[in-house]
Amino acid sequence: MRFKKHIFICTNQRDNGKRCCGQEHGLALVAAFKKELKDKGLNVEIRAQRAGCLDACDFGPSLVIYPEGIYYGNVQLNHVSEIIEQHIIGGKTIEHLKINF
Ligand code: FES
Numbered sequence: 790m791r792f793k794k795h796i797f798i799c800t801n802q803r804d805n806g807k808r809c810c811g812q813e814h815g816l817a818l819v820a821a822f823k824k825e826l827k828d829k830g831l832n833v834e835i836r837a838q839r840a841g842c843l844d845a846c847d848f849g850p851s852l853v854i855y856p857e858g859i860y861y862g863n864v865q866l867n868h869v870s871e872i873i874e875q876h877i878i879g880g881k882t883i884e885h886l887k888i889n890f
Contacts, residue, residue, distance in 0.1 A: 792834060792835060792836040793834045793835060794834070794835045794836070794854055794855065794856070794857075794877060795835075795836050795838070795854070795855045795856075796822055796835070796836065796837040796838070796852055796853075796854050796872075796877075797838060797839075797840035797843065797852060797853050797854075797855070798810075798815060798818050798819045798822065798837065798838070798839055798840060798850075798851075798852040798864075799811075799815055799839075799840050799841070799842060799843045799845070799846075799849060799850065799851045799852065800815035800816050800819060800839040800840065800841075801815070801840075801841050801842040801846075807846070808846050808847065808849060809842070809846060809849065810842075810843075810846070810849040810850040810851055813849055813850045814850060814865075814866060815839070815849075815850050816839065817866060818850060818852070818864060818866065818869065819837060819838065819839045821866055821869045822837035822869055822872075822873070823837050825869055825870060825873055826873065826877075829873065831873070831877065831878075835877055840852075840853075843860070845860055845862060845888055845890075848860075848862030848863060848888045849862060849863070850862075850863065850864045850865075851864065851888065852864055854872075854876060854877075857882075859876070859882055859887060860887065860888040860890070861883065861886040861887060861888065862886065862887075862888040863886065864886060868886060871883060871886075872886070
């Protein structure tokens with residue numbers, strides 16, 4: 790496997806007035822994850838990238854981390870460090886952000 794973990798961050802943009810992560814700082818989240826992973830030297834093994842709709846729009850801004858398949862919702866820019874420290878490095882699920890479908 791090329792990457793140990795993959796973070797897919799929804800940046801889907803809708804023009805029909807429906808809620809979408811693209812209008813709720815989805816792209817800024819991608820940039821923040823990329824920067825922090827790089828700053829911590831984790832970007833070789835951990836990949837963060839933009840994704841289309843994850844079908845979790847009501848919980849947005851949303852992302853999913855593989856291989857665990859854990860979805861996080863209502864992710865704000867100030868959650869980026871917490872997700873990297875607790876989940877990516879620490880291997881713990883962050884219960885207050887986890888989406889329970
Ligand atoms: S628009 Fe982001 S999950 Fe659907």
